[in-house]
């Protein structure tokens with residue numbers, strides 16, 4: 001049966017929300033912007049046709065992350081509507097001519113920089129803060145990391161009393177390559193694309209790490225300005241930005257009318273390949289600020305500006321075979337082995353096929369000619385099959401049959417997309433051990449690929465923690481181990497036992513928990529015991545809205561639905577609990593060195609207590625919150641961050657539910673306070 005329009009709408013909305021979260025919160029999208037935009041357009045078309053099934057507005061999302069203070073934007077930070085072809089673009093022009101009447105519209109055409117939007121506030125000419133777009137009305141205060149960008153002037157001569165300068169933080173392509181070369185040299189997985197790395201860097205809580213990655217900025221827009229009459233046009237504003245020393249694009253030519261703007265867009269399509277930053281389109285804006293005001297905005301987009309998205313680079317090639325890649329956790333990813341083809345400046349011979357469902361959905365067969373696409377990311381996507389070129393004898397791909405042929409004994413849970421090996425293979429055991437000992441985990445000197453192979457083959461190591469208990473006589477039995485190297489290894493193991501908690505967490509190899517998340521978890525839970533004991537609400541707050549809709553709010557940065565499920569499922573496996581036990585008996589450090597006083601995620605946050613908590617008295621709870629740097633207030637408002645609710649909580653709880661304020665019970669409060 002074909003899917004009903006209502007089901008299609010529900011499916012699209014769920015998919016869009018998931019991809020939004022992957023993009024904005026995890027900085028790890030699974031699909032290209034182009035594909036994402038297509039989903040949004042499909043949903044809009046369907047909801048227009050079947051308005052009775054339409055859901056609430058999806059808004060522009062939110063990039064709010066745990067660990068950051070929030071700050072209001074004086075003028076909202078909106079998104080841009082997209083256009084994809086000349087007709088779309090001309091329709092935008094036509095609407096403006098109609099709305100503003102007469103002739104003589106002036107446009108400015110700029111590259112659309114693929115990075116993260118930021119608002120820089122200057123008060124009396126002094127740089128005071130940098131804030132992300134957030135939900136458009138308030139965002140995360142990222143002044144600390146943005147202050148590392150030296151090109152931003154700190155004082156402006158003759159500036160208006162209040163000025164919000166809007167711009168895009170990006171990672172230059174050369175810097176992206178430099179960082180990835182370092183990663184490669186260390187045998188670490190490569191960063192996927194410059195946009196996600198820029199977004200991740202802006203939100204780093206670890207200043208040390210942020211310092212190692214160079215970010216850049218280009219400024220292009222005016223937010224709030226007092227007095228409002230300071231500038232008459234975008235050109236005038238940008239010229240002033242340049243005088244003040246802001247990095248801006250030099251192309252501030254004013255285009256008279258839609259034809260001229262269209263020509264400028266086409267010129268940019270050629271020029272963009274030589275720009276030092278990633279771009280995925282052009283932005284066309286009305287020049288005169290008075291015209292901008294008259295054109296107005298929707299809640300999401302200005303009517304006076306539009307993005308023109310350049311089509312991503314695509315190519316056709318033949319898919320020879322589908323191979324299976326087994327990851328460290330046993331998850332199997334199908335990979336397309338392609339006839340090499342030139343795409344966006346590099347030769348492509350492989351592309352990810354994600355999972356079995358994706359192959360079935362697109363009916364991808366070996367021998368097919370496929371269209372592949374690269375849009376900013378490093379790993380190209382297979383868009384689909386060129387059916388006309390399918391060989392007569394091509395057979396539907398039998399995923400499970402292929403696993404059998406390859407001797408891979410794999411299965412999958414009903415809900416999981418990926419097949420996983422039932423029992424860890426030799427290769428997985430080796431890779432798990434290498435991960436465990438790697439620089440980003442316990443950093444055990446001398447325990448690399450070759451030693452790991454020997455340890456697994458000699459059955460000294462089945463699970464990674466076994467390595468901590470190997471005795472000197474056992475080491476001596478391995479090839480290449482003499483007295484000196486055994487001593488070194490034992491010393492290395494001793495050092496590894498004293499390392500930070502996040503390393504032990506990362507070393508467990510919990511799917512979806514990378515180094516950054518391990519650090520965030522460590523900072524939040526303070527001990528492996530607390531992490532292991534975490535219940536669903538300690539990891540992620542589930543909020544039931546007034547209309548019964550479910551939404552989630554992160555308690556810990558980087559921990560959304562997927563990551564929290566992954567953590568819970570990991571520790572629900574008794575084998576994994578045994579690993580932790582073995583770590584403990586081996587004497588591995590499993591607590592976070594106490595950071596005196598304030599707790600990230602609590603400092604500066606406002607709490608309201610209501611009802612009777614199971615064990616904590618009011619004053620005790622208040623004391624704990626205040627010691628961690630939080631404030632306790634008597635009434636619930638939109639400025640409340642958390643309501644701590646116990647037995648017989650009354651109107652404050654109801655109010656919190658209405659406002660969508662996060663609600664904690666005692667256990668969740670204790671977890672938050674560490």
Ligand code: IVH
Nearest residue numbers: 078079080110111112113117168220283302
């Ligand atoms: S103007 C209300 N100009 O694209 C005006 N935005 O898809 C919106 N962007 O949120 C901003 N380059 O992060 C503008 N030259 C440019 C831009 C640009 C990149 C980003 C910005 C915006 C997003 C909308």
